[in-house]
Amino acid sequence: SQKIEQNSEALNIQEGKTATLTCNYTNYSPAYLQWYRQDPGRGPVFLLLIRENEKEKRKERLKVTFDTTLKQSLFHITASQPADSATYLCAVYNFNKFYFGSGTKLNVKP
């Protein structure tokens, strides 16, 4: 199975700055990697997906990179806002199963 590692410490940044979150995986390279946002008391909500043959994906203020050599994905939120405060989860998909990291909590201060 896969082990997915995300920084368990909360990331505190100032409004307007870029937040960068890290996701590392062990073992085999996944077919693709997804990022989700989770607010307290709610289920995760899908944000972005990146395939193993893609280096970078963008959606509005969000950017995801995927480095299969380092076995790592980086998730960036540019021009961050207090409304971006949430826990962000990464997930990989292999052989019909999804494996999730424990998430990184992002706090954006006004």
Next chain:
Amino acid sequence: NAGVTQTPKFQVLKTGQSMTLQCAQDMNHEYMSWYRQDPGMGLRLIHYSVGAGITDQGEVPNGYNVSRSTTEDFPLRLLSAAPSQTSVYFCASRKDRGSASNQPQHFGDGTRLSIL
């Protein structure tokens, strides 16, 4: 569309009791799954189904049963509740089963279960 609906939202059980967590989706999704989320552990896959009549085990299946008699419903049964099963349970669905698919999962808002 309601998306993925989970019931109940909260439940307290005594050790040894059994219960069924309900999950229904109205998006005609083939793939459905159950996760538990514990502090510091992230989401862990319990069971999943790639279509009606087909189920398989995830990472942590012990103590849980599932069935998939219809496309819409995927109930999770706790056979004999134990305190270690205290957790938040999430159900999710995805449009299709293919490994090449890039479809995201859609999650319900969870069932918060406490076992005393």
